[in-house]
Amino acid sequence: MKTENQKAWLFVLPVLLLVAFNALIPIMTVVNYSVQETFGNNVFFWQGLDWFEQILRSDRFHAALGRQFMFTFLILIIEVPLGIIIALSMPRQGMWVPVCLVLMALPMLIPWNVVGAMWNIFTLPDIGLLGYLMNHTLGITYDMTQDPLAAWITIVTMDVWHWTSLVVLLSYAGLVSIPDAYYQAAKIDGASPWKVFRYIQLPKMKTVLTIAILLRFMDSFNIYTEPFVLTGGGPGNSTTLLSIDLVKIALGQFDLGPAAAMSLIYFAITLLVSWLFYTLMTKDDAE
Amino acid sequence: MTLELHSASKVVRGITHIKPTTLTLQPGHFNVLLGQTGAGKTSLIKLMAGLDPLASGRIVMGGEDVSRLTPQKRNISLVHQFFVNYPHMTVFDNIASPLRVAGMARSEIEDRVAEAAQILQLVPMLKRRPQELSGGQQQRCALARAIAKESRAVFLDEPLANLDYKLREELREQLPELFAGRGAVVVYATSEPEEALLLGGATALMDDGTVTQFGPTAEIYRKPATLAAARVFSDPPINAAAITKTGTTASLPSGVHWTLTGAPAALPDGAYTMAIRPHHVLPVRQTPGDVAITGTVQVTELSGSESSAHFLMGTDSWVSLTHGVHPYRVGEDHDFFLDPTHAFYFEPGGRLVA
Numbered sequence: 097m098k099t100e101n102q103k104a105w106l107f108v109l110p111v112l113l114l115v116a117f118n119a120l121i122p123i124m125t126v127v128n129y130s131v132q133e134t135f136g137n138n139v140f141f142w143q144g145l146d147w148f149e150q151i152l153r154s155d156r157f158h159a160a161l162g163r164q165f166m167f168t169f170l171i172l173i174i175e176v177p178l179g180i181i182i183a184l185s186m187p188r189q190g191m192w193v194p195v196c197l198v199l200m201a202l203p204m205l206i207p208w209n210v211v212g213a214m215w216n217i218f219t220l221p222d223i224g225l226l227g228y229l230m231n232h233t234l235g236i237t238y239d240m241t242q243d244p245l246a247a248w249i250t251i252v253t254m255d256v257w258h259w260t261s262l263v264v265l266l267s268y269a270g271l272v273s274i275p276d277a278y279y280q281a282a283k284i285d286g287a288s289p290w291k292v293f294r295y296i297q298l299p300k301m302k303t304v305l306t307i308a309i310l311l312r313f314m315d316s317f318n319i320y321t322e323p324f325v326l327t328g329g330g331p332g333n334s335t336t337l338l339s340i341d342l343v344k345i346a347l348g349q350f351d352l353g354p355a356a357a358m359s360l361i362y363f364a365i366t367l368l369v370s371w372l373f374y375t376l377m378t379k380d381d382a383e
Numbered sequence: 384m385t386l387e388l389h390s391a392s393k394v395v396r397g398i399t400h401i402k403p404t405t406l407t408l409q410p411g412h413f414n415v416l417l418g419q420t421g422a423g424k425t426s427l428i429k430l431m432a433g434l435d436p437l438a439s440g441r442i443v444m445g446g447e448d449v450s451r452l453t454p455q456k457r458n459i460s461l462v463h464q465f466f467v468n469y470p471h472m473t474v475f476d477n478i479a480s481p482l483r484v485a486g487m488a489r490s491e492i493e494d495r496v497a498e499a500a501q502i503l504q505l506v507p508m509l510k511r512r513p514q515e516l517s518g519g520q521q522q523r524c525a526l527a528r529a530i531a532k533e534s535r536a537v538f539l540d541e542p543l544a545n546l547d548y549k550l551r552e553e554l555r556e557q558l559p560e561l562f563a564g565r566g567a568v569v570v571y572a573t574s575e576p577e578e579a580l581l582l583g584g585a586t587a588l589m590d591d592g593t594v595t596q597f598g599p600t601a602e603i604y605r606k607p608a609t610l611a612a613a614r615v616f617s618d619p620p621i622n623a624a625a626i627t628k629t630g631t632t633a634s635l636p637s638g639v640h641w642t643l644t645g646a647p648a649a650l651p652d653g654a655y656t657m658a659i660r661p662h663h664v665l666p667v668r669q670t671p672g673d674v675a676i677t678g679t680v681q682v683t684e685l686s687g688s689e690s691s692a693h694f695l696m697g698t699d700s701w702v703s704l705t706h707g708v709h710p711y712r713v714g715e716d717h718d719f720f721l722d723p724t725h726a727f728y729f730e731p732g733g734r735l736v737a
């Protein structure tokens with residue numbers, strides 16, 4: 097059929113403009129910075145791919161990337177199983193359901209910088225409730241401002257506290273959508289609780305778990321606010337994750353070129369790993 | 384082997400789901416639980432399967448008291464209205480799952496699965512997963528699991544309700560022969576009177592959490608013990624009207640009357656409820672004894688082989704069901720002829736008296 101007129105394009109235009117302003121134009125600006133050097137006054141010098149090369153070869157970037165992967169790995173390995181376990185132990189019906197759901201949703205409702213500040217105050221060795229209790233009452237040395245291990249334990253615990261609920265709520269939604277008939281079939285077969293989990297609950301939760309893992313990966317890989325407020329990347333550089341390092345380069349040192357190149361590399365890694373996760377987790381269904 | 388309930392009841396949080404029920408179900412034919420939605424068919428099945436605890440009474444299978452046994456120990460199968468299969472197992476593994484849990488030898492599992500798959504025409508699909516099958520195939524997979532297991536009792540809880548019309552008829556025809564000669568007690572729950580009649584065997588009418596009548600299907604159809612039973616076992620709904628009996632004359636409130644003969648004539652005078660199935664209320668006179676009534680046609684339905692008319696006589700709503708296509712004009716008065724020899728008479732309490 098022949099297209100009589102091109103009016104349809106007009107209807108797409110608003111979305112096109114929106115996407116252009118909130119995604120394409122900012123990204124292209126970053127691309128622009130990443131291949132040039134500037135000393136202010138709108139004077140630019142062509143750099144080619146020098147910044148990319150510099151970033152990819154820098155030990156500092158490697159270290160921050162390593163810490164970032166370590167952080168995300170810890171987050172996923174703790175939050176996903178923990179979230180599933182909590183979801184499994186939540187009641188499916190009765191008056192406690194809304195209570196549990198609200199309790200679970202609470203941490204997620206708190207703004208990110210507030211979470212950072214809360215945990216900072218909570219863990220300060222001399223005035224924080226936890227810090228004081230550990231150091232002065234229990235006699236266990238715990239100082240996240242001095243000790244890298246303590247700092248890591250604190251940021252990981254904080255993230256687990258803040259975001260495990262997301263995995264819980266998504267898993268729970270998957271669990272309650274399983275009809276009773278499946279559990280009855282398992283009872284009649286005499287399947288053990290593990291087999292019920294492995295062959296009924298896990299397969300039925302798969303779709304929501306895929307989404308939960310993807311969201312937790314992206315969020316934890318791009319995390320900035322909470323560790324920035326809690327530790328500021330310290331002590332030393334021990335909790336300087338990629339985004340914190342990026343902001344240090346861009347705004348602290350005002351190296352716009354390298355920062356732009358790093359942003360693009362960061363973005364590419366996030367995209368690549370998300371795609372890998374998604375492909376691996378949905379491969380089964382496509383067979 | 385028989386399946387016996389001895390005043391078995393079920394109470395959940397103070398609410399009685401199944402009133403004390405006594406019933407003996409035999410193998411060799413279908414035992415149909417017929418009742419409307421909410422009558423307690425599924426509750427009774429779950430009780431017999433051991434999925435819910437008994438509040439009182441006993442359940443005996445083949446002489447053995449199984450009241451306290453888990454569903455697995457009772458060795459039963461259950462096929463649901465939904466197509467319940469393990470989603471991440473192949474059809475083969477699904478059919479084999481109860482046998483594997485029971486620890487059966489691999490070669491025997493393969494034989495049994497092959498046999499069940501053969502009977503249910505699932506051989507080409509054995510390597511597929513349930514979600515790659517059509518609804519009918521998924522339900523056949525669930526049935527194959529029940530057959531391969533060779534359990535002592537098979538519970539089919541409205542297994543055809545979610546299938547389309549054609550598949551339903553096809554599978555319903557196959558069902559009795561699937562379980563024939565296996566020695567299992569087969570219990571089939573349905574809300575459709577037609578299914579009970581087609582599957583034959585014995586029927587237990589259920590109403591309000593209890594079995595109101597149990598016996599060979601044809602017998603129950605011919606002699607419903609109560610008005611409620613007659614209502615359950617009739618589709619379209621049975622016509623019921625208040626009558627007054629004086630001497631050998633029965634009269635409707637509208638004044639229409641006829642002469643009673645046989646058992647109804649011997650009843651003491653008084654008020655009764657007469658019930659007559661829609662296919663005994665016809666638009667054409669069949670026998671000289673037919674009673675003519677007149678009603679205003681409200682709704683007509685044509686199914687091709689049958690026509691039904693809902694008509695109002697006074698304030699009573701009546702239904703007539705006749706073969707072939709009959710021309711009714713909605714809103715106009717038509718004569719209908721009921722054959723009183725096919726009427727049931729119930730006392731005011733609802734019990735059949737003649």
